[in-house]
Structure formats: C-alpha cells, structure tokens
Amino acid sequence: MRHARTTATSLVLLVLATVTMTGCSGGPTSSTTVTRPRLERSLERTYANRYVALSKVTGHRGVTAKSLDAHAVCDKGGPTVDDAGPGGDWICQVAYTDPNVPNPDGSAKVEMNVHSNDCYTAAGSSKLVGPLNIVDTHGHQVVNPAFEFDGCFNPSGSGTPDGTLIIVNAVPLPGAPVAKPALTLPTGLVTPDGRGRVPLLLTCGDAPTSCSGTIDVTVQGEAASKVTYDVPSGGTKTLRAQLTRGQARDGGIITLTLHERTPPPAPAPT
Amino acid sequence: MEQALAVDVQHVVKQFGEVTAVADVSLQVAPGTVYGVLGPNGAGKTTLLRMMFGLIRPDAGTVRLFGRSWADDGPRMLDGVGGFIESPRFYPYLSGRKNLEGLARLDGGVDGDRIDDVLRTVDLADRQRDKVGGYSFGMRQRLGVAASLLRAPELLVLDEPSNGLDPAGIRDMRALIGRLAGEGLTVLLSSHDLHEVEETCDKVTIMRTGSVLYHGSIAELRERAPSSGHRFVTSDDDRAREVAATLPGLRIARSEEGDLLAYGRQDEIDAYVAALVAAGVHLRSLEPDRAPLETLFFLLTEGDAAPEVPA
Amino acid sequence: MNHTPTRRPGIAAVMSFETRKLLAQKRTPITLVVAAVIPIIIAIVMNGQARPPKDTLFGRFIHDSGWSMPLLLLGFAGQWLLPLLTSIVAGDIFASEDQHGSWKTILTRSTSRTQLFVGKTFVALGFALVAYVILATSTIVASVVLIGHQPLVGLNGQVIASHDAARLVIESWASVAAPLLGFTCLAIALSVLTRNVAVGIAAPVALGLVMQLVGALGGVELIRPLLLTTPLEAWHGLFADPAFSGPLVVGLVVSAVWCIVSITIAFVVFRRRDYLG
Ligand SMILES: Nc1ncnc2c1ncn2[C@@H]1O[C@H](COP(=O)(O)OP(=O)(O)OP(=O)(O)O)[C@@H](O)[C@H]1O
Ligand SMILES: [Mg+2]
Numbered sequence: 001m002r003h004a005r006t007t008a009t010s011l012v013l014l015v016l017a018t019v020t021m022t023g024c025s026g027g028p029t030s031s032t033t034v035t036r037p038r039l040e041r042s043l044e045r046t047y048a049n050r051y052v053a054l055s056k057v058t059g060h061r062g063v064t065a066k067s068l069d070a071h072a073v074c075d076k077g078g079p080t081v082d083d084a085g086p087g088g089d090w091i092c093q094v095a096y097t098d099p100n101v102p103n104p105d106g107s108a109k110v111e112m113n114v115h116s117n118d119c120y121t122a123a124g125s126s127k128l129v130g131p132l133n134i135v136d137t138h139g140h141q142v143v144n145p146a147f148e149f150d151g152c153f154n155p156s157g158s159g160t161p162d163g164t165l166i167i168v169n170a171v172p173l174p175g176a177p178v179a180k181p182a183l184t185l186p187t188g189l190v191t192p193d194g195r196g197r198v199p200l201l202l203t204c205g206d207a208p209t210s211c212s213g214t215i216d217v218t219v220q221g222e223a224a225s226k227v228t229y230d231v232p233s234g235g236t237k238t239l240r241a242q243l244t245r246g247q248a249r250d251g252g253i254i255t256l257t258l259h260e261r262t263p264p265p266a267p268a269p270t
Numbered sequence: 271m272e273q274a275l276a277v278d279v280q281h282v283v284k285q286f287g288e289v290t291a292v293a294d295v296s297l298q299v300a301p302g303t304v305y306g307v308l309g310p311n312g313a314g315k316t317t318l319l320r321m322m323f324g325l326i327r328p329d330a331g332t333v334r335l336f337g338r339s340w341a342d343d344g345p346r347m348l349d350g351v352g353g354f355i356e357s358p359r360f361y362p363y364l365s366g367r368k369n370l371e372g373l374a375r376l377d378g379g380v381d382g383d384r385i386d387d388v389l390r391t392v393d394l395a396d397r398q399r400d401k402v403g404g405y406s407f408g409m410r411q412r413l414g415v416a417a418s419l420l421r422a423p424e425l426l427v428l429d430e431p432s433n434g435l436d437p438a439g440i441r442d443m444r445a446l447i448g449r450l451a452g453e454g455l456t457v458l459l460s461s462h463d464l465h466e467v468e469e470t471c472d473k474v475t476i477m478r479t480g481s482v483l484y485h486g487s488i489a490e491l492r493e494r495a496p497s498s499g500h501r502f503v504t505s506d507d508d509r510a511r512e513v514a515a516t517l518p519g520l521r522i523a524r525s526e527e528g529d530l531l532a533y534g535r536q537d538e539i540d541a542y543v544a545a546l547v548a549a550g551v552h553l554r555s556l557e558p559d560r561a562p563l564e565t566l567f568f569l570l571t572e573g574d575a576a577p578e579v580p581a
Numbered sequence: 582m583n584h585t586p587t588r589r590p591g592i593a594a595v596m597s598f599e600t601r602k603l604l605a606q607k608r609t610p611i612t613l614v615v616a617a618v619i620p621i622i623i624a625i626v627m628n629g630q631a632r633p634p635k636d637t638l639f640g641r642f643i644h645d646s647g648w649s650m651p652l653l654l655l656g657f658a659g660q661w662l663l664p665l666l667t668s669i670v671a672g673d674i675f676a677s678e679d680q681h682g683s684w685k686t687i688l689t690r691s692t693s694r695t696q697l698f699v700g701k702t703f704v705a706l707g708f709a710l711v712a713y714v715i716l717a718t719s720t721i722v723a724s725v726v727l728i729g730h731q732p733l734v735g736l737n738g739q740v741i742a743s744h745d746a747a748r749l750v751i752e753s754w755a756s757v758a759a760p761l762l763g764f765t766c767l768a769i770a771l772s773v774l775t776r777n778v779a780v781g782i783a784a785p786v787a788l789g790l791v792m793q794l795v796g797a798l799g800g801v802e803l804i805r806p807l808l809l810t811t812p813l814e815a816w817h818g819l820f821a822d823p824a825f826s827g828p829l830v831v832g833l834v835v836s837a838v839w840c841i842v843s844i845t846i847a848f849v850v851f852r853r854r855d856y857l858g
Contacts, residue, residue: 031802042737045822049738085800116797116805117814119638119736143641145734150638152736152817154825323689326855345693353689359682363605372598376690378588417686 032085033155034114036074037162039090042153043072043122047094047110053145054129059137060100070096071164071189073253074112079221088113090120093166093253095189103128106188107166119152163251165190165198165219165243170257182207183231185215185256196248197240200256204231213261217241220252274337276301276425276456277322282331284317291317293480294331299458299473301424304451306471307460310571313477315460319429320355322458323348335425353427353458357434358414362403366394366413369402373417380420388416392446408439415446426450428459432466444470464567476570483570494566499559500539502530505552513549517542523568531559590692595700596707603670603708612669616712620720624650624727638736638817646731648746650724651717652753652820659757659813664764664789665782666716667709671768672781674701675851679776684856698851702769702844709765710758717754737822753816756829759836760812764789766840766847767809773847806831809839 048065055063074092076083090112108128114120126132129146136142167187184203192198204211212230216223224243231237241254277299284292292314299305307315320326322333324340324347332339338347360369367385374380389395392412402410411434418426431447432440447470451457461467467474468488476484484491504510507530514522520534520542532542546553603609627634627643627650634640637657639649654662678684687697733746741749764785772781792810795801805811812832818825 031800033802042821046736046738049740049822053734053738053740116802117811117817119817145738148635148641149734149738150641150736151738152638152821154818154821154827156827157825320685320855320857323685325685325688326857345691348689348691355685355689359686361602361605361681361683364602368601368605372601373686373690375594375598376590376687376692378590378594378691421690 033118034084034086034116035159036076036083037159038118038153038155038157039074039112039114039120040072040092040164041157041162042120042151043074043092043094043110043112044070046122046149046151047072047108047124047146048096050124050146050149051096051098051129054134055098055100057134057136057142057145058130060098063098063100068096068098070094071166072110073164073166073251075220075253079218083220086114086116090114092122093168095164095166101128104187105168106186107168117152118155119150121148121150123148161250163192163249165192165248165251165254167198167200167254167256170255181258181260183211183213183229183258183260185258190254192243192248193240196243196245198243198254200227200239200241201236202229202231202239203236204233207233209233211260214259215241216257216259217243218255218257219243219247220250221255222247224254273301275299275334276303276336277305277458278332278334278337279318279322280332280334282318282321282328282333284314284321284326284328290480292321292328295475295477295480295482296331297475297482297485299425299456301456302454303473304447304457304471305459306467306474307458307477308462308464308467308474308567309460309477310462312479313462313571314480315462315477316356316429317480318477319353319427319458319460322427323351323353323355325355350421350424351427352418352421352423352425353429354414354418355429357407358410358417360402360410360413360417362401364402365399366402366405366409366416367398369413370398370417370420374420377421384420384422388419391419392416393442407434408436411435411439411443415443419450423455425456425458428457430460430462432461432463440466476567478571491566499531499533499568501525501555501557501559502532502546502553503555504530504546505554509549510546510551513545513551514542517545525559588691590690590696592696592700592703595692595696596704599674599701599704603674603704608669608673609708612666613712613715616666616716617719620654620716621723623654624720624723627653628727639733642734644728646733646743646746647725647728648730648733648741648743648750650728651720651750652816654720655753655757655816656814660789660793660810661786662716663713663757663761663813664768664785666712667705667761667765668768668782668785670708670712671705671765672772672783672785673778674705675769675772675847676776676778676781680778688856694852695848698848705769706762706765709761713758713761721750721754733820735822736817736820739822741820749819752819756816756819756832757813759833760809763809763812763836763839763843766843770843770847773851807835809836812836 048070072094077089092110093107095107111123124146190198215227523531633643639652642649733741768785792808815828815832
C-alpha cells in the first residue's frame with residue numbers, strides 16, 4: 001500500500017541518517033567513555049565532598065576536602081573483567097585521612113553502579129560512614145550524605161591513570177579457618193619507589209620466636225610478586241614488593257595474601 | 271502584441287505507474303471563452319486540471335496560463351487564476367469566513383469587504399460564522415467558488431463544479447458561471463455531463479482515457495452529430511447483433527439497461543429493421559434514444575472501443 | 582482587462598494563518614495549559630512523597646532543595662515529555678493537511694511551496710519553544726515555591742549555593758532547547774514523509790524512547806553521542822566540579838545535524854511531491 005511504502009521509505013531514510021552520522025564520527029576506536037582513571041578522579045572529589053557533609057552532620061570540625069586528601073582506586077568485576085565500561089560491578093577503594101574516625105583498613109570500600117551516560121551511584125561503607133539514617137548534632141534524624149550518592153564525570157576528561165596504589169588485605173575465603181595471623185600487614189595508600197617497588201612494613205605480634213612465611217602480592221587481581229618474610233617476634237621489618245612497570249604506572253588495588261609458616265602460638269599455660 | 275492565451279496546454283503527458291492518465295493532450299483557451307473539458311469518469315480531466323494548478327508536474331509537455339509557466343514563474347503562474355479541484359476542501363474547525371480570511375492572507379491579503387462580497391455572491395453570508403465542519407456538501411462547493419472568486423480571477427478553473435449538487439444547486443451554479451462569464455471572465459470547467467457543457471460552454475474538448483477525441487465549438491459538434499440513436503428491444507439480441515454486423519455504417523452498443531442501441535442515419539436504421547424482420551427476429555419495441563449531441567458524445571466516448579458490457 | 586496585480590504574500594502570512602489554525606484546534610491551547618499545570622501537580626505529588634525517587638539524578642534531594650525538582654523532571658521526563666510536547670504540533674502541521682485534503686486548497690493560492698514549508702516549520706518551532714518555556718517556567722516556579730530555594734548538592738557531591746543553583750537550573754533547561762528543536766525537525770520530517778498525523782505525533786516519541794533505550798545499553802558507545810536523546814543529558818556537566826561543557830557542545834552540533842538532515846529531506850520531498858489528495 002501507498003502508506004506502508006512511504007512509512008518504510010521514511011524509516012529507511014532515518015536509518016540512513018543515523019548510519020551516515022555514525023560514519024562521519026569515524027574517530028575514536030576506544031569505545032567506552034567509562035574508564036578507571038575518570039571514575040577514580042571523579043569519585044575522589046565526590047566522596048570527599050560527601051564525607052565533609054557527613055562530618056558537618058556529626059559535628060566533627062575541621063574536616064575539609066583538602067584535609068581528607070582522598071585517593072581512589074577502582075576495579076570492575078574482579079581480575080577477569082576489563083576495567084572499563086558501565087556496570088554495577090565496579091568496586092572502589094578510597095583512602096583518606098580523618099583523625100576523628102580511625103580506619104585500620106586504610107581505605108573505604110565503595111560500591112559503584114556506573115551508567116552509560118557517565119554518571120554513577122555510589123554506596124559508601126556503612127562500617128565507616130554509618131547507616132542510611134543518622135542523628136545530627138541537634139538530635140534530628142537526617143539522611144546520611146555519604147551513605148549513597150550520585151555523581152557524573154567528564155567523558156572527555158583525562159584518561160591517564162595517576163598511579164595511585166592502595167593496599168587491601170585479602171579477605172579470607174569463606175569457610176577457611178579464621179585464626180588471627182601473627183603478622184600485621186600494612187594497609188592504605190603506598191607509593192612505589194623509582195624502580196617500581198612498594199614498601200611493606202610488617203609487624204610481628206605474638207609469636208613464639210618469629211613470624212615467617214610468604215606474601216602473594218597482586219595488583220588489580222594480577223600477580224605482581226611473592227615476598228618471603230621472617231620478622232622476629234615483637235619486631236618490625238620493611239620489605240619491598242616488586243611491581244611490573246605497568247602496575248607501578250597505572251596504580252591499582254594491591255591485595256596481599258598471607259601464607260604463614262609460623263606455628264600457632266602455644267596455648268598459654270594455666 | 272497579441273494577447274496571451276488564457277490557457278495553453280501543449281502535449282501534456284502524465285502517468286501514474288502503468289496508467290496513462292493524460293496522454294499527449296493539447297488545448298488552447300482564448301481569453302473571455304467559457305471552455306469545457308468533457309469526458310466520462312477516468313478520462314483524465316482532473317489530472318489535466320491538477321497540472322494546470324501545479325499540484326502535479328506533467329511527465330512531458332508544458333502548461334502556460336496567460337503565458338506564464340510553472341517552470342519560469344513558480345506560483346506567479348497562478349496570478350489571476352482561481353478555482354478548485356474535485357470537491358473543495360476547507361478546515362472544518364474554522365468558520366467559513368475564517369477559512370476565507372486565512373486563504374486571503376495566502377493571497378497577500380484581501381480586505382474584508384471583498385470577503386463579504388464573495389460570500390454574498392455564493393449566498394453564504396448568513397452561514398459565514400458557522401464552522402465548515404457543519405456545512406452541507408453544496409455549501410462547501412459554494413464556499414469553494416467563493417474562495418476562488420476571492421482571488422479576483424481572470425481565469426476560473428473548475429473541476430466538475432456541479433458534482434454532487436441537487437437540481438436547484440446545479441441551476442444556481444450554472445447561472446453563476448453564466449453571470450461570471452458575462453462579466454468577461456475566462457472559465458475552464460470539466461464535466462462528465464454533456465448538458466452542462468452544452469448549456470454553459472462556447473468550446474469543448476472531449477477526452478477519453480487520457481486522449482483528446484474532439485476539439486472545437488459546440489456548434490460544430492452539433493453539426494457533426496448523427497441523426498439519432500435508437501433503442502431496440504428484440505426477441506433475440508444475439509441474432510440481432512449478428513444481423514447488424516452485415517450492415518455497413520450501422521453501429522451497435524448496449525445501453526445501461528441492457529437494451530440494444532443502434533446508431534446510424536435514418537435510412538440505415540430502416541434497413542436494419544427490415545433485415546431483422548427478414549432474419550426472423552421479432553421486434554418488441556423501437557424508440558429514438560437520445561438527443562443527437564448526446565449520441566455523438568456517447569459514440570465518441572463509449573462507442574466501438576468501449577466494452578459493451580461493463581466489467 | 583483590468584487585472585489588479587496580485588499582492589505577494591510573505592512567510593509571515595503563512596505563519597499567521599497557521600497560528601490561527603493551531604489556536605482554533607482545541608489540542609493546541611490544551612497542550613499549553615497542560616504544560617503549565619502538569620509540573621505543579623508533579624511538584625505537589627513529589628513533595629508529598631515520603632520516599633524520594635532516588636533512581637534519577639537529584640531525585641534523592643527532592644525534599645532538600647527546590648532546585649532538584651526541575652532537574653529530576655528533566656532527567657526523568659525529558660526523554661519522552663519534550664518530544665511529545667513538540668510533536669503534538671510539529672507532527673501534525675503537515676500531515677493534517679493530508680488528513681483534511683486541504684493541500685490543494687492552499688497550494689492553489691499565491692504562496693509558493695517554499696513559503697508554505699518555511700512558514701509551517703517556523704510555526705512548529707515557535708510552538709515548541711513556547712510550550713517548552715511554559716513547561717520550564719512552571720516547573721521551576723512551582724518547585725521553588727513549594728519546596729524552597731535551598732542550596733543544592735552537585736554531581737561531585739559539592740554544595741552549590743542557591744543563586745548558583747538557580748543559574749545552573751535555568752542553563753540546564755536552556756540546554757535542552759537544542760535537542761527539543763531537533764525533535765521538532767524530526768517530527769516535521771515524519772509528518773511530511775508519512776502524511777499521517779498519528780505517525781507524525783507518536784513516532785518521534787517512540788523514537789525518543791528507542792534512542793534512550795539504545796543509549797542506556799553498553800557497547801554502543803560509538804552511536805551514543807549521535808543519538809538525539811544524548812543532548813538531553815548534556816547538562817549533567819554543569820553540575821560537576823569542575824564543570825564541563827564538552828557534551829553540551831557536541832549536543833548542540835548533533836541536534837543541529839539531526840534538524841538539518843530531517844528538514845532537508847522533508848523539504849525536498851515536499852517540494853517535489855505530487856498533490857493528488
Ligand atoms: N493518484 C493516482 N494514482 C494512480 N492512478 C490515478 C491517480 N489519479 C488518477 N489516476 C488515474 O488516472 C486516470 C484519470 O483520472 P482522473 O481523475 O484525471 O479522471 P477524471 O476524468 O477526472 O474522472 P472523474 O470524472 O471520475 O473525476 C484514471 O484512470 C485514474 O485511475
Ligand atoms: Mg475528476
């Protein structure tokens with residue numbers, strides 16, 4: 001029919017227009033605008049600003065975006081997934097300084113849902129920022145500004161990684177025996193030296209003679225090196241873990257997995 | 271300089287897919303004439319008139335109105351030309367007057383008095399504030415004439431202006447056309463009705479399936495008309511048809527009612543009656559059929575080439 | 582013969598007649614009234630809602646600042662409300678002549694096809710802008726009156742002072758004018774091509790939704806910036822710290838290209854077409 005024909009024609013024209021425009025764009029082959037560096041640089045600012053707002057609510061004075069000096073490192077979907085593109089499986093670690101709230105983990109875990117329109121919704125760790133509803137200094141119940149928040153980043157902002165490295169201790173596998181290790185591992189922000197080695201300050205706690213064993217070092221889930229240690233009981237030692245050149249340049253989340261050889265401390269005599 | 275022809279159509283062709291709606295038609299209308307384009311349904315009248323208005327482009331040939339063509343003059347071609355194609359259409363949600371006011375804007379503005387004038391001319395003054403959606407067919411037809419007259423045309427092109435009108439409406443429409451012609455307007459109208467053309471037009475072009483069958487004055491046409499057509503009712507039409515085939519000059523057709531129609535000079539008709547009797551076909555009834563001109567029109571447009579039984 | 586030379590009509594004559602036709606059809610004034618009233622209703626309903634609509638940007642701050650509602654609406658309804666707002670007229674202005682069989686009526690006057698096309702296009706663009714300004718004004722005023730003009734939290738978590746927020750909200754609404762007019766052009770093209778009022782009005786809205794859907798998919802990053810719905814979100818950059826305007830510039834160019842391509846196709850078809858109706 002005549003009508004069907006004109007409609008079909010118009011649709012074809014429309015598709016042609018779209019295809020032509022796609023063809024004209026030609027340009028970038030790197031497809032997605034959602035990249036790790038963009039997300040990290042945006043999250044640092046957003047997290048810091050929301051954290052400052054939280055500090056105001058809880059009455060902690062002197063907390064500013066500057067004093068927090070937040071740094072973020074993100075990973076999408078674990079070691080097997082490329083760290084680019086939208087998705088709900090982005091996990092970031094934000095390291096920052098707040099004397100009011102000590103953080104033995106050295107960084108805060110932030111779960112991110114990143115959309116294809118270069119915006120994201122982030123959920124802070126309630127361990128550090130508290131629950132959704134909190135009580136302010138006047139006793140009013142308010143929504144926690146750092147519990148969940150939105151942000152958008154510049155899709156043409158710099159895509160160059162800034163090399164931030166944050167150490168996170170491996171979470172023991174579920175079901176594994178959870179004996180408190182004798183060795184204390186470092187956490188938080190670290191800076192590699194000129195040769196791509198990061199310092200690991202190891203502290204041996206309550207051990208019969210010394211703490212010894214090996215530490216598997218991975219960056220963004222990729223193996224970097226294995227460090228063998230032997231630290232006398234009650235002492236500390238700084239070892240260096242070698243990273244690949246790429247890892248040192250791009251930064252990432254450093255995971256330390258401890259394999260202790262130290263026999264468990266003898267049960268205290270009664 | 272000689273005055274330009276009001277209408278000068280040269281070798282115009284228009285095809286719609288496989289159908290040739292207008293095949294190599296030429297016609298000239300001198301200023302001051304009332305010209306008829308006559309033809310049965312599907313003859314190509316409307317298509318020809320659409321090309322005059324620039325609504326469709328001819329595949330070949332040219333149309334000039336007062337020497338102006340679409341190619342050279344664009345919409346200026348229609349300066350001084352008014353009219354409508356098929357039944358005129360308006361915006362049903364506007365009043366008759368508001369429709370005319372809007373169209374007047376598209377003509378570069380016309381003063382209110384002129385709108386009053388044309389509404390009075392077509393006898394719509396008292397309904398001008400009503401929405402066109404509530405108009406009868408005839409009122410819309412009249413509003414169409416009013417909209418055409420608004421342009422103060424020198425040439426009025428009307429496509430079957432009396433189509434769908436009641437007898438009184440037809441009479442009024444013809445009277446109006448006569449009056450306008452009397453004022454010196456050139457009128458080109460299409461019609462499938464010979465009487466209308468005979469009554470109103472000086473000259474005529476007869477068309478069938480896209481081609482011109484006749485050009486000329488009504489007077490000439492009348493001279494060319496055969497004496498008469500006759501309606502035969504016989505006992506055996508098939509046999510009667512066979513008999514007719516033996517007589518040269520006689521032309522046979524079938525009427526809408528299924529009767530046998532014979533066309534020819536009086537002596538040929540007489541010979542046919544005698545031959546029928548000789549062949550043993552009984553004649554039940556015999557009467558003269560149509561007026562001579564109508565017969566000619568019928569012969570021209572539906573005679574030989576046309577199928578005897580409508581499909 | 583005393584032939585008075587016909588006065589030449591201009592595009593203004595076409596626009597004036599088209600405007601009168603629009604206003605005489607109930608749909609047009611109703612659309613303008615709805616554009617004024619709907620935001621007020623939405624603002625009242627949203628304000629009364631216990632749970633803020635967190636899944637759209639600025640939705641979580643609905644009770645905290647009057648500046649968030651206009652942005653929420655822009656994010657939530659922009660993708661279909663704006664195309665609908667414009668296509669009600671733009672999708673109809675050509676096809677309704679087919680519907681009424683009135684092309685032959687206006688094409689046999691003294692206006693050229695070009696004048697008719699330009700006049701109708703201007704009226705459709707003009708209506709889009711009027712309806713959109715009414716919608717924007719009503720949205721912003723209703724929400725500030727109902728909720729207030731508190732500072733707003735931006736898209737880097739920063740606090741934006743009320744007067745800055747006011748400016749950014751207005752700029753954001755201004756920024757969607759470009760894709761809105763892009764949709765106007767698209768509706769005009771569909772109206773001309775299909776000669777069907779229903780298609781002219783519904784298809785731009787449907788295409789808007791399809792484009793929004795396609796844009797939300799992963800793996801289509803190459804086409805995403807070329808979609809006409811992407812510029813509807815370009816204002817996000819204004820609320821970042823530091824603000825960025827790259828998407829606004831790209832959006833402006835993309836909207837212009839959509840508009841020019843649509844209008845050119847429509848114009849060529851309109852000029853060449855046989856009018857048989
Ligand atoms: N839009 C079209 N598409 C296809 N064929 C068409 C179209 N318009 C007209 N035709 C064909 O062209 C031929 C002439 O049609 P036209 O309307 O010009 O005849 P007409 O003389 O005006 O007939 P009527 O007395 O019925 O109005 C017809 O065979 C018709 O079927
Ligand atoms: Mg006809």
